[in-house]
Amino acid sequence: MSSIGDSENKYLIDIEEGAETARLLEQNLLYNRAQGGLFPQGLDLGPIQSILDIGCGPGGWALEVAYAYKHFGVVGIDINAAMIRYAFAQARTRKLQNVSFEVMDATQTLDFPDNSFDLINTRFVASFMTRETWPELVRECMRLLKPGGIIQMTEMEIGISNSAAIERLNSYIYQSMYKQKRNFSVDGRSIGIVNMLGKLLQQVGCINIGTHAFTMDSSFGAELHYSAIKDMELLYPLIKPYLVRSDVVDEFTFDADYATMGTDVMRNDFVSISFGLTAWGYKATS
Template sequence: MEGSENTYPIDPENAGELARLMQQDRLLTEGMGGLLPEPGIALPERGRVLDLACGPGGWALELAFQYPKAEVIGVDISRQVIEYARAQAWSRGLENAHFEVMNVMEPLVFEDGSFDLINGRLLFAFMLPGAWPKLLAECDRLLKPGGILRLTEMEPMLTTSPAYETWMALIAQALKRAGQSFSADGRHFGIMPVLPRLVRKAGFEQVRLRATVIEWSMGLDLHYAVFKDSLIGLELVQPFLVKVGVATREELERLYQQAVAEMQQEDFCGLWNLLTVWGHKPLAGGENKPGEGS
């Protein structure tokens, strides 16, 4: 991976991050109610699907398993992550799952009208605000008429841990300083409020929203899984926070230890808030109306 291309706050080729992303894929799919739980999203039996910034391929691999006659293609900037996803597809005998090294902030090497569905989850972590309209225009080009774009994003998690809340605030500030945030003041990531409008302005129709909240309070089944995901993420994001100057390594280490203790308290409560936005490429004829409803 070329450093100049990499806007990930966490090195996606770190072994710990690879394991975290695989687990996170399963967490998100389970917490959101399945691979394609939104009403009105139906994949043709022999449909073609593109998964943007697919990481180690968890969602794409599961979709390829569930839809054996469909073709599922995942793209990611990290060659090591793509090689891992290819190995997973091979080991599971999923000949309908393919993975390619591509940067989704650049034009993608697929023909016009190639896909029935384009999916993307948690792209906020690396996407530059100015790259979103370009990516959505590319999705419009790649989708067949009537095809569906489906995007899921998040804002900082809500918890009763003062240290974890501070962590979320620091990450939001760091993304703002790095120019990777829509937030006006750096108090949140800023992607959820603007995502529906971005999708409408790109010309998609019948744009709908579905909120998901994953509760990971102490005593619930998902507590340990999200707790573990958070711990690894907090550890691996530290170099990024130090680099952009929102905290020192010593301050982060103290906060980390405090957060670990607080998230294991008997009365700990936590919510992971997500928003899925999906819309259809117009069927045919006439000009798209990018400003409609915006």
């Protein structure tokens, strides 16, 4: 891992924006539904007592786990102090005593002893990782896991729609991430991480690796259409400064695509499906 002090915040969105906290809270509910639950079906949660959620945002996933499983001790970490304060306040309001939150940079050595957790969760951390930091983070998770513990990682691949404006908006994201070697895409035409999750786990010696694929149907008339569209409407303006800075699109073109997107998604023939993957693996017991 890098040493403390040489980190630079690589998150695609300005996390001082309160709008990002609000978006992440909604996104948490949306994806918990799309994923079909907090953990992949069939994962044996029997031996689990302690959980770490890395890049926990305002705490959505960690709070829900703590609420649903009162015997788990859950810790969420995030680089953003405002999100951590929000997560703390939520835990207090809901009177959850089995969850805590700390400000920590996941691209640095984490401030926990070896063998601290039974399960470590990461979801949508591709938004601040690079090709270099991915393997380091997975290795760090192995250090923190107890023997027999589980790493569970979930990422999305932005999908396919019949809106040319959305396809262009998404391609700006792929291209900028590719240019900056933030992912494993070989041509800048995908996010390029879901296909690597299993390999990353294998490279650090995880065993019994499993995967669960899920879809997010944002098509007009689909159950999650409204929430998914809201998420997109919030996400693109928040990510725009990063895309313009990355020189993959100018402001005028971006704004035109965004405006067209707004009408495309309300057409009754609008279709869009994106997909994601949860991959998990176990730390060997000996």
